[in-house]
Amino acid sequence: MSEDIVFIGCGRITRALVQGLVAAGRPPHTLRGVSRTGAGARVLGAEFGMRVVARAEDAISGAGVVMLAVHPHEAVSALKDIAGAVSTDQLVVSLVASCHTDAVAEALPGPAVVRAVPNVAVAVRTGVTVLSAGPGAGSDELALAEAVFSAVGQVATVPEGMLETVSALSGAGPALTAYFVKALSAAGVAQGLPIATAEVLAAQAIRSTAALLAEEGTTPDDVIDAVASPGGMTEAALFALGERGVPGAVGHALDAAVRLSFGRRITAAAHPVGGS
Numbered sequence: 459m460s461e462d463i464v465f466i467g468c469g470r471i472t473r474a475l476v477q478g479l480v481a482a483g484r485p486p487h488t489l490r491g492v493s494r495t496g497a498g499a500r501v502l503g504a505e506f507g508m509r510v511v512a513r514a515e516d517a518i519s520g521a522g523v524v525m526l527a528v529h530p531h532e533a534v535s536a537l538k539d540i541a542g543a544v545s546t547d548q549l550v551v552s553l554v555a556s557c558h559t560d561a562v563a564e565a566l567p568g569p570a571v572v573r574a575v576p577n578v579a580v581a582v583r584t585g586v587t588v589l590s591a592g593p594g595a596g597s598d599e600l601a602l603a604e605a606v607f608s609a610v611g612q613v614a615t616v617p618e619g620m621l622e623t624v625s626a627l628s629g630a631g632p633a634l635t636a637y638f639v640k641a642l643s644a645a646g647v648a649q650g651l652p653i654a655t656a657e658v659l660a661a662q663a664i665r666s667t668a669a670l671l672a673e674e675g676t677t678p679d680d681v682i683d684a685v686a687s688p689g690g691m692t693e694a695a696l697f698a699l700g701e702r703g704v705p706g707a708v709g710h711a712l713d714a715a716v717r718l719s720f721g722r723r724i725t726a727a728a729h730p731v732g733g734s
């Protein structure tokens with residue numbers, strides 16, 4: 459089995475991973491892509507040198523890792539498409555949100571299955587990917603998955619039961635954080651700043667905060683303490699955020715995401731995908 463990775467589905471997260479892996483020095487010809495119409499794979503082939511393969515069976519043959527990167531509502535059909543092409547000595551890594559590894563293993567009997575929740579910052583090699591061992595996956599299979607994802611950011615491992623919440627916090631995290639940056643910038647514009655100035659300052663605020671938090675041992679409270687002069691503007695702004703229930707609103711946002719995930723959950727029992 460080669461070290462090649464084949465991506466089934468060439469949308470947004472595959473793009474981010476291919477960009478990050480190639481930037482990390484992985485030879486582009488070790489990345490293969492299959493997409494439903496071929497268009498998504500061709501774009502990544504032209505941009506990053508990924509190998510574009512038309513038929514899933516040809517793409518999967520001989521690859522070490524089969525990465526399933528389709529939307530949850532496409533997963534049952536994609537699993538049917540590749541059933542029969544995946545062999546026992548390959549590792550299946552499913553990125554599909556809301557899709558339990560038992561459903562993947564039922565559709566693809568034999569190979570070990572690992573579920574992974576990356577975030578889009580893998581594109582710039584500062585992502586975080588959370589792994590969970592599924593059927594047949596032990597320490598060797600987790601180590602193989604970790605070797606792939608650690609090239610593009612940090613890696614953690616949790617039990618699969620936590621992955622719905624992890625997807626909401628970490629997978630969606632960059633979008634939730636960008637939403638706050640937009641709100642900060644819009645608030646600056648409402649106070650009279652030129653839009654270009656507000657956008658630069660809001661984006662730099664988050665870069666600065668990320669850099670401070672990256673310092674060993676620095677917590678969010680350390681950053682807050684370092685900024686908020688007693689009785690000053692920051693305290694007034696933070697008090698107003700609390701008064702408007704921002705922490706509660708963030709909790710409500712994660713709850714909405716997790717509830718959606720459970721509502722569309724794909725499990726072997728609920729959605730049998732094996733057989734013909």
Ligand SMILES: NC(=O)C1=CN([C@@H]2O[C@H](COP(=O)(O)OP(=O)(O)OC[C@H]3O[C@@H](n4cnc5c(N)ncnc54)[C@H](O)[C@@H]3O)[C@@H](O)[C@H]2O)C=CC1
Binds near residue numbers: 527530535555
């Ligand atoms: N975008 C993100 O930041 C993250 C996404 N995920 C998960 O990764 C999965 C993919 O997400 P995105 O890339 O954002 O979705 P996407 O919708 O951008 O890409 C999915 C691609 O798969 C293709 N596809 C569908 N069925 C196929 C089949 N049978 N064979 C080959 N290709 C097929 C579609 O044409 C589409 O281009 C989802 O399950 C999502 O929940 C997980 C963590 C983060």
Ligand SMILES: O=C(O)[C@@H]1CCC=N1
Binds near residue numbers: 555625630
């Ligand atoms: O929006 C979604 O459903 C996926 C899961 C986490 C990030 N993207």
